Amino acid sequence: MTSRADVSGKAALVTGAAAGIGREVAAELVRRGARVVGVDRDAEPLEALRTELDDAPGRFLPYELDLRDVGAYAALLGFVERELGGLDILANVAGITRWKQWHEVTLDDWEQIIEVNARAVLFLTQQAVPLLAKDGGGAVISIASIAGKGFRRTSSVAYAGSKAAVIAMSRVLSSALAPMNIRVNCLCPGPVETGFLAEGMRNFSDRSGDSADIEHEQWLAQVPLRRAAEPIDIADLVCFLAADTGRCITGQAWNVDGGMVFD
Structure with a gap:
């Protein structure tokens, strides 16, 4: 771990908590003493994560939900309020x-x-x-992507468009929610060693005829630090922004990409 931002006792809601970056964000918050409701449409890996975190300082509560069902959000937030007593961190x-x-x-x-x-x-x-806002404010941290800043070798134009929307919305919301002491930031990862990246390398391999390993090497050759991020690199920054260490930071789109883009 690269930082020890203190989130102990905080109440957090993390979406996409069953796998990849979302799983690590939820787990790291719990390891640091936060109480976390983890949301995903896949119940089984959520239960596995709850078992894994049984002895951690914090608490993990799984909640099965397909986020396309906007009408179910009220019940989710009611569960958060009942179980956690409030909300300090929303990690999208x-x-x-x-x-x-x-x-x-x-x-x-x-x-x-x-x-x-x-x-x-x-x-x-x-x-x-x-x-x-109920207890004086908090932090909203959303995962965007360098694809949303125009990185050319993205998975799809639709994905890039969706992540550009996250960046723009985060900036607008940071101003709108500042009077309530709610800080809004987003993170823009480059390649991260998850199943998501592995799927992409297989896809590029199918197109080029090169092996997935070669595609992976070519991808990392674009990264000045010559390595992909790990999920913990993203989770560390989420914790930093959610804790008092990030108390004066809002409206920012943080690149976590080994130096691939500058803006």
């Missing part, structure tokens, strides 16, 4: 993509990607604001 991590070239993207691809990656961020944040 859930995300999906389709590994397709621009002319292959279908209307169904577009709608599903936008629904999970962008629409859920707006409407879950919107409904969580009263709970975040």
